[in-house]
Amino acid sequence: MQNLNQELPDISPVTSTDRLALTLFFAVVLHAMFILGITFGTDDPEQPRDQLPTLDITIATRRTPPPEEAEYLAQTSQDGGGNVEERVRPQQALPETAPSAQPEQPAPTPSQVVTTTEAAREIRQEDRTLPETDTRDITATELIERSMEMVNLSEQLNESMQAYAKRPRQVFVSARTREFRYANYMSEWVRKVERVGNLNYPDAARREGITGKLLLDVALNPDGTIRNISVLRPSGHSLLDEAAVRIVNLAAPYAPFPPDIRKDADVLHITRTWEFSTTNRMQTR
Secondary structure, eight states: OHHHHSOOOOOOOOOHHHHHHHHHHHHHHHHHHHHHTOOOOOOOTTSOOOOOOOOOOOOOOOOOOOOSSOSSOOSSOOSOOSSOSSOOOOSSOOOOOOOOOOOOOOOOOHHHHHHHHHHHHHHHHHHHTSOOOOOSOOOHHHHHHHHHHHHHHHHHHHHHHHHHHHSOOEEEEOTTOOOHHHHHHHHHHHHHHHHHHHHTOOHHHHHHTOOEEEEEEEEEOTTSOEEEEEEEEOOSOHHHHHHHHHHHHHHOSOOOOOHHHHTTOSEEEEEEEEEEOTTSOEEEO
16 A cells, blocks of 8 residues: 555656657668668568578499409409408309390392292283183173073972982891881881792702802882892892792782881891701791
């Protein structure tokens, strides 16, 4: 409370003389700055700053002379190197790089030149000897003649196709046939032929004791009639060959083809071996 009650010191007021002196001071400072060219500004970031000092290094190479007494073999001669005091043998030699040389093309021999020239000459001669294409116009008469030839060829082809389609379907069976429809029909045919053959055994063969075997093919039509008889392998005795043909004719006609054979065969060939034995009996097998 005592401090608050103390009186503040007296402050003298600013007089006109003080104002005049302050004004003159600022005027002098401004004129001096204008005359001396002193300005205030900030740094321009676009302007390059002073570059850092650089250090120029020059590398000088010199070839050292090869050592007088080399201890190891290398690609280049060195007087020493590395950072160890001990002598170390290199682990692996570097591959030597040899300049690639282009193989020289051998000059053509006179024989090759002659052969090439002769081949070119032959090609030109072949081009000259090519047959010329017939470029003349075809007359109406020639066109008609060619058309008639084509018609004739077409007719011949049709006739051949019709004849092929009309040809009889032939089936061949023998003692080795195992298909039931053919084997059954053939067994009935064999029984009839052997029965008729033994009843009509040739008397001359019985008296003279002539025996033998022959291979006979009998072609039958669908109605059981005989189409053809052929002696494929004779017996050596015409008496026996003629007797076999006669027996086939005596036993005809035979049974017509059953439907299962008729649908696949127009002619049925039965080929069997005929045997005339010493017992005066005939059989086929």
